[in-house]
Amino acid sequence: MLKISSADFYRSYSKFSDISNSSVDEYVFLGRSNVGKSSLINDLCGRKIAFASNVPGKTRLINYFTINNSFYFVDLPGYGYAKVSKNEKKNWAGLIEEYLSKQRSIKAIFFLLDIRREPNRDDHIINDWIKKVPDIETFYVLTKYDKLSKAQADRQKNNIALSLLVDRSKFQFYSVLKKVGKTDLLKKLSATVGEK
Ligand SMILES: Nc1nc2c(ncn2[C@@H]2O[C@H](COP(=O)(O)OP(=O)(O)O)[C@@H](O)[C@H]2O)c(=O)[nH]1
Ligand SMILES: [Mg+2]
Numbered sequence: 001m002l003k004i005s006s007a008d009f010y011r012s013y014s015k016f017s018d019i020s021n022s023s024v025d026e027y028v029f030l031g032r033s034n035v036g037k038s039s040l041i042n043d044l045c046g047r048k049i050a051f052a053s054n055v056p057g058k059t060r061l062i063n064y065f066t067i068n069n070s071f072y073f074v075d076l077p078g079y080g081y082a083k084v085s086k087n088e089k090k091n092w093a094g095l096i097e098e099y100l101s102k103q104r105s106i107k108a109i110f111f112l113l114d115i116r117r118e119p120n121r122d123d124h125i126i127n128d129w130i131k132k133v134p135d136i137e138t139f140y141v142l143t144k145y146d147k148l149s150k151a152q153a154d155r156q157k158n159n160i161a162l163s164l165l166v167d168r169s170k171f172q173f174y175s176v177l178k179k180v181g182k183t184d185l186l187k188k189l190s191a192t193v194g195e196k
Contacts, residue, residue, distance in 0.1 A: 001183060002190035007045035010064040010072065016099045019062065025071040025105045027189070030096070030126055031112030033078030036143035036176065040112065041065070041073055043176045044186065050075050071107070071193065079122045092122065097129055108137040108192045110185075115142040115156050115173070119163050127164045137192050139185060140166060145175040 013019050029037045038050035049065055060077035067073055076099075079092050100106065109130060113119060119127070130138050142160065145153055153173060161168040174181035 001186045002193055004045050004067055004186075006066075006068055007047065007049050007073070008066045009049060010066045012061040012063050014061055016062065016095050019099070021102070021104065023105055025107040025193075026074050027067075027071060027108050027110065027192075028074045028076060028100070028106055029110045029112065030076055031078060031110075031143075032080045032114065032117075032120070032123065035078060035112045035114050036174075037075055037078060037110075037112055039176045040110070040141065040143065040174065041075055043182055044189075045073075080120060096126065100129060100133075106136055108139060108189070110139050110141055112141045112143050112174075113160055115144055115153055115160075116147055119160060124164070127166070138170075139188055140164075140171040141174045141181070141185065142171055143174050145173040145180050146178040 029041060031037050041050040042048050045065070045067070050063060062077065063075040065073040065075070076096065079096070111126065111130065113123060130136070142153070142157060148156060157168060157171050157173075161171055172181055172184050174185070
């Protein structure tokens with residue numbers, strides 16, 4: 001299991017085009033707005049490093065955190081945010097794709113999906129992109145596991161896996177509240193960090 005011994009805010013970018021090239025490994029967190037990205041990052045790091053809960057109207061930033069002085073966690077702006085303009089919404093998937101496609105060192109993607117929701121169009125766009133880059137490890141995380149009963153959660157896992165056409169075994173449950181999934185995820189992360 002990976003031990004996160006240090007987690008520090010590195011910097012924010014307001015535009016993807018401002019991000020400079022770097023050879024430092026990046027672990028990217030993707031998912032709909034409000035899916036629980038910041039909460040998950042805080043949970044993994046054991047401290048409140050990422051800001052949870054979006055404030056309407058606040059500029060959405062791409063936040064970089066330095067982990068164990070050796071790699072980055074990247075908290076991307078969530079998609080599907082109701083308050084953004086039509087134009088911004090239209091551009092969103094394109095911007096993310098462009099960001100992901102740049103020759104960066106993305107070691108792994110944490111793809112977060114709310115266990116209660118059907119994947120939407122943006123989730124599918126991301127999923128299709130992920131399938132095109134099989135060399136990037138992807139962790140499919142079903143968040144807010146505490147909101148459903150065990151039977152409902154299992155059913156939703158099947159539904160989501162079927163919708164995305166991804167093997168069921170690739171998904172894991174996560175709950176910040178009930179402390180489910182952290183050890184699992186840190187173990188998977190450890191395998192990826194180790195294979196330098
Ligand atoms: N019940 C429950 N709520 C959660 C969990 N993780 C996050 N949340 C809540 O979901 C909301 C959005 O979380 P946030 O981390 O800001 O999502 P982000 O927009 O993806 O960064 C907040 O109110 C969190 O407290 C979880 O595991 N269980
Ligand atoms: Mg957030």
